[in-house]
Amino acid sequence: MKEYNPKKIEEKWQKKWEKENTFKAVDPPASGSKKPKYYILVEFPYPSGDGLHVGHPRSYVGLDILARKKRKEGFNVLFPMGWDSFGLPTENYAIKTGIHPVVATKENIEVFKDQEKKLGLSFDWDREINTTDPSYYKWTQWIFIQLFKKGLAYKAKMPINWCTSCKIGLANEEVVNDVCERCGSKVVEKEKEQWMLKITEYADRLLKDLDKVDYPERVKAGQKEWIGRSEGAEIEFKIQDSDNSVLVFTTRSETIFGCTYLVLSPGHPLAKDVNPKTRAINPVNNKKIPVFVADYVLTEYGTGAIMAVPGHDQRDLDFAKEHSLPVIEVVKKDVLVDSGNFTGMKSEKAREEIIEWLSKKGRAKKTINYKLRDWIFSRQRYWGEPIPMVNCKKCGWLPVPEKDLPVELPKIKDYKPGKEGESALAKAKSWIGVDCPKCGFRAKRETDVMPNWAGSNWYFLRYCDPNNKKKLADPKKLEYWMPVDWYNGGMEHTTLHLLYSRFIFKFLWDIGVIPKPIGSEPYKKRTSHGMILGEGGIKMSKSKGNVINPNKIVEEYGADVLRVYEMFMGPFEQTIPWDVKGLKGAQRFLKKVWRLKDRVGNEIGDGRDLEKTVHQTIKKVTEDIESLKFNTAISSLMVLVNEMEKQKEISMNYYSVLLILLNPFAPHTTEELWEELCDDGLCWNSEWPKYNPKLVKEEKVSLIIQVNGKVRDKIETDIGLSEVKTKKIALSSDKMIKYIKGNKIKNIIFVKDRLINFVI
Ligand SMILES: [Zn+2]
Ligand SMILES: [Zn+2]
Numbered sequence: 131m132k133e134y135n136p137k138k139i140e141e142k143w144q145k146k147w148e149k150e151n152t153f154k155a156v157d158p159p160a161s162g163s164k165k166p167k168y169y170i171l172v173e174f175p176y177p178s179g180d181g182l183h184v185g186h187p188r189s190y191v192g193l194d195i196l197a198r199k200k201r202k203e204g205f206n207v208l209f210p211m212g213w214d215s216f217g218l219p220t221e222n223y224a225i226k227t228g229i230h231p232v233v234a235t236k237e238n239i240e241v242f243k244d245q246e247k248k249l250g251l252s253f254d255w256d257r258e259i260n261t262t263d264p265s266y267y268k269w270t271q272w273i274f275i276q277l278f279k280k281g282l283a284y285k286a287k288m289p290i291n292w293c294t295s296c297k298i299g300l301a302n303e304e305v306v307n308d309v310c311e312r313c314g315s316k317v318v319e320k321e322k323e324q325w326m327l328k329i330t331e332y333a334d335r336l337l338k339d340l341d342k343v344d345y346p347e348r349v350k351a352g353q354k355e356w357i358g359r360s361e362g363a364e365i366e367f368k369i370q371d372s373d374n375s376v377l378v379f380t381t382r383s384e385t386i387f388g389c390t391y392l393v394l395s396p397g398h399p400l401a402k403d404v405n406p407k408t409r410a411i412n413p414v415n416n417k418k419i420p421v422f423v424a425d426y427v428l429t430e431y432g433t434g435a436i437m438a439v440p441g442h443d444q445r446d447l448d449f450a451k452e453h454s455l456p457v458i459e460v461v462k463k464d465v466l467v468d469s470g471n472f473t474g475m476k477s478e479k480a481r482e483e484i485i486e487w488l489s490k491k492g493r494a495k496k497t498i499n500y501k502l503r504d505w506i507f508s509r510q511r512y513w514g515e516p517i518p519m520v521n522c523k524k525c526g527w528l529p530v531p532e533k534d535l536p537v538e539l540p541k542i543k544d545y546k547p548g549k550e551g552e553s554a555l556a557k558a559k560s561w562i563g564v565d566c567p568k569c570g571f572r573a574k575r576e577t578d579v580m581p582n583w584a585g586s587n588w589y590f591l592r593y594c595d596p597n598n599k600k601k602l603a604d605p606k607k608l609e610y611w612m613p614v615d616w617y618n619g620g621m622e623h624t625t626l627h628l629l630y631s632r633f634i635f636k637f638l639w640d641i642g643v644i645p646k647p648i649g650s651e652p653y654k655k656r657t658s659h660g661m662i663l664g665e666g667g668i669k670m671s672k673s674k675g676n677v678i679n680p681n682k683i684v685e686e687y688g689a690d691v692l693r694v695y696e697m698f699m700g701p702f703e704q705t706i707p708w709d710v711k712g713l714k715g716a717q718r719f720l721k722k723v724w725r726l727k728d729r730v731g732n733e734i735g736d737g738r739d740l741e742k743t744v745h746q747t748i749k750k751v752t753e754d755i756e757s758l759k760f761n762t763a764i765s766s767l768m769v770l771v772n773e774m775e776k777q778k779e780i781s782m783n784y785y786s787v788l789l790i791l792l793n794p795f796a797p798h799t800t801e802e803l804w805e806e807l808c809d810d811g812l813c814w815n816s817e818w819p820k821y822n823p824k825l826v827k828e829e830k831v832s833l834i835i836q837v838n839g840k841v842r843d844k845i846e847t848d849i850g851l852s853e854v855k856t857k858k859i860a861l862s863s864d865k866m867i868k869y870i871k872g873n874k875i876k877n878i879i880f881v882k883d884r885l886i887n888f889v890i
Contacts, residue, residue: 134720136690136691137688139801140688140798143797144248148247153197155209165205167205167610168206168207168616169616170193170208171193171210173619174211174259176219179234179238180677181681182245182680184662184679184680184683185670189618189619190249191251191693192618193616194794195755195760196616196755196758197209198252201252202790202794202816208254208257209253209254210257210259210596211255211257211258212258212260212261212589213239214586214589216261216585218511218513220234220513224512231262232262245681248689249689257596258596264536269592270515270580270584271515271530271535271536273638274517274580275535276643282637283507284326285325286326287321287323287324288321288323288324289397291305291318292317292319294318295310299320299324299510322510324507325576326505328504329633333357336632339636343655349628349656353625357501358499358502360381361496361498362382362497363380363383363495364377364433365437365488368410369411370408370409376392376433376435377433377435379436379499382442384460384469384477384480385439385460386439386484387414387466387469388461389439390440391421391422392410392419392420393446393449394421394423394434395429395434396429397430397434398429413493414488424449426449432499440458441457464476466480506581507584508580509578510578512545512547514580514584516539516580520566521575524571525566528568531567539555542557553579556577561575586627587634588634590612590653591612594612605644605645612652613651613653620659621659628656635652636650660704660705660706662707664707665708666707667707678708687713687717691713695713697760698760699761701759702760722775723799724799726780729777731782742826744788745826746821747766747767747791748787748791748819750763754766763795767795786807786808789808790818800813804816830846830848830849831884832846833846835887837866837887843860843865850882850883851883853882870888875889875890876889
């Protein structure tokens, strides 16, 4: 092929990969292979009707590059893909169009899959999973039943967040500033019987085990903040002229002498009895203080009541100013003041002693408090996994016998929730009636379905054994593939999806579904990619008309150009705007690589400079891929290509190194060139090259010259110069002659290859 024709090349190789199942991950023990495993996971997408957008490939291509490199390094790589396909958009689409969600989902998946294949992603398509497939959600339901059996799933009447438009109960995290995260409508509180999962029982382990994993610090911080563990005390404040008392939770009991009022949350049982005359008694000094109700105190945090210390808390201070309440300072420079017998004590010590003193009087106790709440696991919708529970008037709630799983979603015509917000399933009368699994009398099925987290909590386990009919996954396969070595996904999923899936994993580990040697953490390493914005840095959206369809780019420029561009556009974890100029730059680069093939000869006529550049590039690309620095890896490949362009003739040896290094980024182009020029094998499984450490050393260094600690000059010198030689060179520079002029050098500070400082 003379001209670079990406379309033809890409179609050819994609067909071949599909036909030959090139990127199949081999299960043990049948493989008999001694290759070490490597499990790379990207978050599986929600197959919406809009198709893939250019943000998806960023994560997929990035981790595809890693997968392709690992294969070359001799790993048995598992890099799977699937569909997280239950959820609201498809249901809303069904309500609008009457097209059954099963049909719409199938169509959407086909579009997504075709788009992903056109990007040349090396997924093992044999392991494709779909959360809406009954053979998959059978196990999602099975997990729920195990949770129920262990007392970790229970039904409770809960004030839930109710979206007035979606007509659905929302989890706390789906409510942002009192409006629904999905639709922006008002959220109100509503009492509803809900299935709850007792994630709080795992709070401490979810916190402690963060020490075992390699997550970015800000991700760990996000998990910790969500769990919100704080050590403190519950202190009892009696109410004047009443038998009632209020328990407050505080982490700063040393400030109690500065407490000038109490605040109850609106949901507190005593809130309705509070009036302007209500007075509480501070147990440390018997001072009478007013009581308020305000929504800056949360019902579900701590005891739903706080002791307000405006001298030491900003929100209390704001409130105190607004209501002209006294502000007393009781801690100065970490020592207590105006605090009775505790005056003069260090605050940390006082914190303990005040609790102890009040405990003896029966007015306080030490407690640990968590922000984490049990997890509301019911949704009053249609397009979700049916909760596999039966309610019998005589026997209560019972799980559906495991042999009867999956409980399939019944086919209905009207997917709208009922007026009171009950699930559309409540209308499927013939489906609801069922014999009680215990007493045999007529009973009713649960009509709520699971939230969209349910299927994504454990999907990475199913990839290890996607077709198993008897078990969630074969323990032997789990033991081989798990834990996930590297998991990449959006920053927006680093709190809850990670927390929930870690919880479910720990639970499955506890009950022996996950073999013990794997450990109780599912993901060894987690990274996140940045978003792609529209041109000019505006968020892409349909309404703004600036959404870029990756298929159009592939059609016009080719998948390899798109891949190289998206990896070169900026640091992987940063949010970056789309830029057509950059796309054209990536195209020019691949065309250059293509044209270089005409200079490949058998001569070993490359100069020493090229040899050095080749080895430096190997080092750079090898290390940069491992730290997801794809942009700088591509820069170094560009440097190499520019160097090669200066040569009359390039050896096959060096050119093939370039192809192997570039192969993970531009797999089609490099495979085509390999086929044309190299005698043996294929590029994708050619061994990753090694660099010669001697050749990658820089021979020149940039040396800083200082006078009295101030930088006065920078010079290039040979590496490894002695102090004497460095001094000689430094003092001969024109600038230094000017600075030193006539002054006596009192001292010299010398750091080899880095700096020389003259003290004058
Ligand atoms: Zn809503
Ligand atoms: Zn019964």
